[in-house]
Amino acid sequence: MPNALHAARLAIVLVAALMMAACSQSQVESTDHSAGDPIHASGEHGSGSSAGLPTGHADAGDKLAHAKGKATGQSCVDCHGADGNAPIDPSYPKLGGQYGDYLAHALQAYRSGDRQHPLMTAQATALSDQDIADLAAYFGARQTQLRDLQGVN
Template sequence: MTNAVYAPRLAIALFAALAVAACSKVENPEVSAADPGHASGEHGSSSSAGLPDGRIAQGEQLASAKGAATGQSCVDCHGAEGNAPIDDTYPKLGGQYGDYIAHALQQYRAGERVHVLMSPQAAALSDQDISDLAAYFGSRTTQLRDLHGVE
């Protein structure tokens, strides 16, 4: 076979390896000793979004609170614990990585990501609100699946 045949396969393998490396948790003993919450791997204990630590109980309250912008709560659209969206195009949030949720909410709030309902809902959220929601939904049982074993 020629190199042209192998190039797409190599690109896919390289991309997959980079994705796995980016998602893999590598413990740093210096960080773990300084921040025991980081070592535990608990949702909301550390954020790449530059947010304060998330509080699951406060996030649960926020998830059920009606937003002034739309009159809806998170669970009204995404379902109980974020696992039963009312529309197939709405994502399941339960068990999602907290940092993913936090970054998405920050982007909606900043207008970098736009959705007719989410943009106004996120506009009023503080950094602590975003962190709390991310911690709550990240702590729920997931119905998400990864691609391990999928051929």
């Protein structure tokens, strides 16, 4: 009987160890989105967008970010800086490195009128879903200068 009890305990320990090993490997795979991820490496973002947009292309977003809007005569980079990290006014947000979905939702809200700002509403009104996805991909792929509030009183 002691051998049967020992074998049962050993089987339980082995099953638990295998389950933990399987879980830890899936966590590594799901959190490692580095250069091996062809979507992020190519500058394409947004296919899984919570904003319901098509895949964004950073190269197309780069061109859009530098193009002057018809309604305002301004481009994105005129106010937010070439990489989205040098706004001309401290009240303007830094866009570089921001989450693409956040940028896409913000532009959609300006376009629909759910979010109000005279210049941004005028700029966003002319944007298609693809334009918004491309701009979100471009600014989301820039080097970030965003910071959190850690260490702030």
